[in-house]
Amino acid sequence: MSWISKTFSSSIGRKIIMALTGLFLCSFLVVHLIGNLQLFKDDGGAAFNIYSHFMGTNPLIRTLEWGLVLGFGFHIYEALILTRRNQAARGIGYVESRPSQNSSWQSRNMGLLGTIILVFLLVHLYNFFWRARFGDLDPDINNNDDLYTLVVSSFHQWWYVLLYVLAQVALCYHLIHGFRSAFQTVGLNHRKYTPAIKIFGYVFSVVVCAGFAAMPLYFYFFK
Amino acid sequence: MAGSNPNAKPMNLTLKVWRQKNRAAAGQVVDYNVRDISPDMSFLEMLDVLNEDLLRKGDDPVAFDHDCREGICGSCNLFINGRAHGPESGTTTCQLHMRKFSDGDTIVIEPWRANSFPVNKDLSVDRSAFDRIIQAGGYVSVNTGGAPDGNEIPIPKEIADRAFEAATCIGCGACVAACKNASAMLFVSAKVSQLALLPQGHVERATRVENMVAQMDIEGFGACTNIGSCAAECPVGISLENIALLNREFLTAKASSNNLS
Incomplete structure (x- = not known):
């Protein structure tokens, strides 16, 4: 089966893994955003806690969770391998370089944006996921773990809100380049569809990230 | 000269050129002044002027790749002011003209940078x-046999x-x-x-x-x-x-x- 390992250790093979895991992670963002919209429901967090209890205990979700871990793992691993390879490809840099005249900032800084997202992700996982799964949360009126109260108290800290909003800005730029780039990498570039993919990717990035950023801002300023 | 602009004033320029003796040597940017450059010259002709100056002074001329000077051979690979083939899009260095620059400009000229393209000398890469x-x-x-008819396929x-x-x-x-x-x-x-x-x-x-x-x-x-x-x-x-x-x-x-x- 060496042809398989050769395929996915070639530069194009690794890029294809980046693209496919990236699109998979985009699908996760959609589910995560829609579920968390229940935070806006004015019921003291009852619906949100039922939802988070379901997500933490349903066997199907718990299995898919490992798929998500693998998705992030491969995306980050391939990014590290490719970035090292790409940096090694130009040992001596230019004295004078003006890349802004031929490419967009976000397209050249996917690694930086990804690192900001990763730092955010670790803080985010520790604060919510870790404490919900392994911590000791108080029960709510329905006897579910009261994750909602933890969310509300977290989003009343200004530095936490700032971290979230900055991370969503980084994610937005990451997606603006990443979404359309993934289609190009798997070979889907067609004059009929590519303009639509670009517009959809842009709208998708802004809507998803604005949706996530709205949550900490809403609790900080209005609750 | 046909097509030349009689009102175009000659330009004086400062060049920052990558000089490197050979593959193994460490290179550096060296400053040169070139005078009375016609705006109608191509970028390579401007470098020819620099090299004539250097030869007159007994210095080593700047090595750079060039061949057809018609924009079709792909030899004239120079990284000019932070851009491949200079500031104009859709053009090779030999088709870049000095009228795209202004009197008194400083121009940085470097070779292509990639480990897969080692520098032979100065601006010439392999x-x-x-x-x-x-x-x-x-x-x-190509397999042997009778020549196929045109438009057969x-x-x-x-x-x-x-x-x-x-x-x-x-x-x-x-x-x-x-x-x-x-x-x-x-x-x-x-x-x-x-x-x-x-x-x-x-x-x-x-x-x-x-x-x-x-x-x-x-x-x-x-x-x-x-x-x-x-x-x-x-x-x-x-x-x-x-x-x-x-x-x-x-x-x-x-x-x-x-x-x-």
Whole structure:
């Protein structure tokens, strides 16, 4: 089966893994955003806690969770391998370089944006996921773990809100380049569809990230 | 001179030129002043003036690659003021004219930067990595026999045009030079597309893309991150659609070829 390992250790093979895991992670963002919209429901967090209890205990979700871990793992691993390879490809840099005249900032800084997202992700996982799964949360009126109260108290800290909003800005730029780039990498570039993919990717990035950023801002300023 | 502008004033310029004795030596930027440069000169003619000055003074002239000076050979690979082939899009260095600069300008001139393109001397780089990629599969094997009649193989005009557009790649390496990752994907994609689109190229289609991509990786070029600077700096306008086609060809070949290794 060496042809398989050769395929996915070639530069194009690794890029294809980046693209496919990236699109998979985009699908996760959609589910995560829609579920968390229940935070806006004015019921003291009852619906949100039922939802988070379901997500933490349903066997199907718990299995898919490992798929998500693998998705992030491969995306980050391939990014590290490719970035090292790409940096090694130009040992001596230019004295004078003006890349802004031929490419967009976000397209050249996917690694930086990804690192900001990763730092955010670790803080985010520790604060919510870790404490919900392994911590000791108080029960709510329905006897579910009261994750909602933890969310509300977290989003009343200004530095936490700032971290979230900055991370969503980084994610937005990451997606603006990443979404359309993934289609190009798997070979889907067609004059009929590519303009639509670009517009959809842009709208998708802004809507998803604005949706996530709205949550900490809403609790900080209005609750 | 026909087409010249009699009112154009000669220019004085400061050049910051990369000087490097040989492959092993460490290089550095050296400042030169050139005087009375006509705006009608090409960039290479301006460098000729510099070299005549240097020779008169008994100094070593600046080595730079050039051949046809008509924008078709792809030899004149200079990184000028932070851009491959200079500030004009869709042009080679030899077709860049001094009227695009102003009197008193400082111009930084560097060689292509990529580990796969070692600097021979000064501004001259070794692009034989491209030749080895072509040797790995960028050809159609010619079998002996009677010469086929013209137009014996029907090829739709649209396909012929797309193949021709890909075939306009002059192999100058501006795509590698401009790419943040020093990736050769645009070059390889143009060469793969050109042959994959035509029926004559279908026979060796799968092995071609497998071998050319393998050679591209062996040469140490970076991977594409779709930033698009290659296509923006390409003097003949090779489009990113070719890279998508290359990726498609690669996946199809890997999935369907009989090559198990």
